[in-house]
Amino acid sequence: MEDESPPSQGVSTKVLEATLLSALKMLDVGKWPIFSLCSQEELKLIRQACVFGSAGNEVLYATENDEVFVLGMNCSGCLGTGDMQSTIEPRRLDSLCGKKIACLSYGSGPHVVLATEEGEVYTWGHNAYSQLGNGTTNHGFIPCQVSTNLVNKKVIEVACGSHHSMVLTSDGEVYTWGYNNSGQVGSGSTANQPIPRRVTSCLQNKIVVNIACGQMCSMAVVENGEVYVWGYNGNGQLGLGSSGNQPTPCRIAALQGIRVQRVACGYAHTLVLTDEGQIYAWGANSYGQLEPDDHLTVAQSLKKEFDNPETADLKFLVDGKYIHVHKVLLKIRCEHFRSILSNDDEIIEMSEFSYPVYRAFLEYLYTDNIRLPPEDAIGLLDLATLYGENRLKKLCQQTIKQGICEENAIALLSAAVKYEAQDLEEFCFRFCINHLTVVTQTQGFAEMDHDLLKNFISKASRVGAFRN
Template sequence: MLYAFGSNGRGQLSLGHFEDAHTPTPCLIPSLFPSVPPSEIVAGGNHTALLFPSGECFVAGDNTNNQCCLPSATFPSLTTFYPLSNDHRWEHLSAGWNFTVLIDYGGKVFVSGNGQKGELGLGENSHNALLEEITDFLPGKVIQVASGMAHTLLLTASGDVWGWGAGRKGQLGEPIQSMVPRPRKVEVEFSVSKLDCGRDFSILVSRDNPQHIAVLGNDRYQIGPSLASRLGAEILDIQASWNGVYLLETSGTIKAWGKNDRGQLPPTDLNGITDIAVGSEHALAIAEDKTTNKRRIIAWGWGEHGNCGKPGGGDVIGEVFAPDIPALKIVRIGAGCATSFVWAEE
C-alpha cells in the first residue's frame, strides 16, 4: 500500500483532492496498480512519478506543462500513460521542477514537460515537449539518471556522465555555460559509480575510490571540503537535497552537510538506518531495530506542508519525528519537494 503526506496543492500526493496531508494517508490507486514496490519514486515541483519493475510508470499532480507525460491539466490520483508500443518499458526516470526524464530499456532518452534553460535536452529553442525522444543521443547502458531544479545528469555503465540544462553555476562541469541545451559529456577525473543533483550543484562518486566525491557547481555551504575531510567509512548511498548532501554508511549511520536553518541535517546519533529518501529541504529514513527487526519511518527538516508527518505540520529541528503507520512493514520510501511517500505491506 502506498501512503503519502505533505504538499498536495496540485494533487501530487494522489489523494483525490488538493489539500495538504500532515500524516501518512493512503493514496488513491487505479485498479491495475502493481502489487510490488516501485523501483523508483521521483517528484518534481508539483508532480510525482513512480516506476515499477515491470517497466510501467504512474504519474500524479500538475501536468499543465506535460510534465506528467500526458496531454491534460492535473491528475489528483495516480494515472499511467500509454507506452510507445506494446512491448515498450521504462528502466529509469527522474524529475525536475517542471519536467520528467525517462530512459527506456533500449537506452533511449525521452523528456516531457517545460524548461527555459535547456532542461529538455532538445536544443536551444525547444522549451516544451510531450514524451519526446532526445534524438542522436545513445550514451550506452544507462544505470542512473538524476535531476535538480533545472539540470539533469545521466550515468552509464562505463562510468561516463552526461548532462544538460542549467549550467551557470558550473553544475555541469567545464566549460561553464548558462545553458547546455543538448547532452554534453561531463568531464571528471574518474569513472563514476553514483551521482545526484542538488538545486544548482552535482555530486559524483568515484567508482575506483568511493572516498573520492566531487561537488560541481554552487557549493555555498562548503560541502566539498567537508566531504574531503570525512572519515573513511563505506558508503551505502549518497543523495542531495536542494542545499545539502547526505551519506548513508554501511554501518547504518548518516553523515550530512549543508543548509540547516530548518533542521535539514539529521541528529548525529542516528543508527540502524537502512534507507534514506532526501527531499528538497527534508528527509526520511527507515530505522530498523536489530533486536526485533521492526522498521519505522523517521523524518526531519522543513515540514511546513506536513511532509515530516507531524499532525498540524511544522519543522522537525535537532531531532526526528516518527510518523505512525500501524501494523505494516515498511518497504520503500520516497521524498520530493515537500512531499513524502511510503510503500508498506502487511
C-alpha cells in the same frame, strides 16, 4: 542563499522522487492519495509506479503488460500527454508503452528525465534552460528520446536539479546538460549546455557508480568510494569547506579514508551513506536537517538502539509523520529528513508490516544481520522481496530453515510459495514429507489453502509419500 536561479521553487521539500518497484508482487499503492483516482481494477494491474510533482500529485505508472499511464496535475506539461491539461483519469503514454522503466527523476523547473531498462533516455517538461537535452529551449509536451552523445550508451541512473539534468551510464561515465549559471554541469564555464556532454576533468579516468543533483549542484560517487562535487556552493552543500562555486568536479577531501556508497541531495544540503552504515551530512540546516537528536548522527542513534534492545522504540519524524527509515531514505529527497526522536510514546504507523519486521529490516541495513524468530522472518522475507534485497532474502530463508518444526512447517511452506522462494519451498516440502504423519495432524494442515493442499498432495504422491 543568494537568488542566482531563474524564478523557481527549486527542489521542493515535498518532492516524492521515489520509484516503487516490485517484479514479484502487486504494488500496494493505495496509500498514495493520487491513486484514489484509479479504480480497483486499474490498481490491480500496476507493476511499477513513479510518484512525483511538488506535492506528490503527479504519477506515471506501468502495468503488468508494460503499458504506461499518467495521472494528476500537469505542471508545465510534466505528464507528457502532449498538452497542459490535468487529468483525473489515467491517460496512456503511447511513446513509452512497451518500454520497461528503470528510473525517473523530477526537476522542480519542472521537467522529467526517465531511463528505460534498455538504457534509453526520455525527457519532457519545462525547457527554457535546455534541461531536456534536445538542443533547443522549446518546452516538451511529450516524452522524446535524448540521443545526442548517448548513442550506444546504456544509461542506468538519472538525476535532476531544478533546471539541469545528469545521467550515469553502465560504463561509469557521467553526462550533464541544462542550466549552468553556477557550474552545475561541470564543464568549467557558466554557459548553459543544450545537449548531453560527458563530465571529464578529474572524472576522466574514474568509474562513477552513483549520482545525485541538488537545486544547482551535482554529485558523483566513484567506485573506490570517493565523492566528487561541482556547482553552486552558497550553503556549503559541496562539502569543500568553503562557500565558493565549483565549475568542475572536485573531490571532497574531508571524506578521505571513508568509503561512500551513495549520495543524496536536498535543495541545499547533502547526505552520504558509507559502507559501514554511517551517514554524513552538510550544507543548509534551516530545518535542522543536519543535526538530529542532540547532534547524534543517524548511524550513531541506530547503533545505540541496536546495542541496547531494552531502550525505547526508535522513532523517526519525517515531514510530520513518524515512519521507519530504510534505503528509501536515500532515494527520497533529503528535505524529508527532519529529526530522530527517542523515548517518545507516539504511535508509529505500521502499514502492513509489524514493528519487529520493520525494525529487523532497518537493523539489517546497518549491521548486515537479522535477529528475529522464523515466524517474523516470513514478514521480513516479504519486505526483502518488495525492496529487492536478495541477500536479506537468503538470510530470512536461513532463519526460517533453522526454526522449522512440525507445527509451523505448513505456514512456512505457504510463505515460501507466496514469495517465490524456491529453495525454501523445497526445503519446507521435504521437511513435511519426512514428518508427514505429525504434520498432517496439525492445525496448519487443516487450515491449508485449497490450491496449496492440492499441489502438496500431488507433489507428495509423485515422490511416493503415500506408498505403504
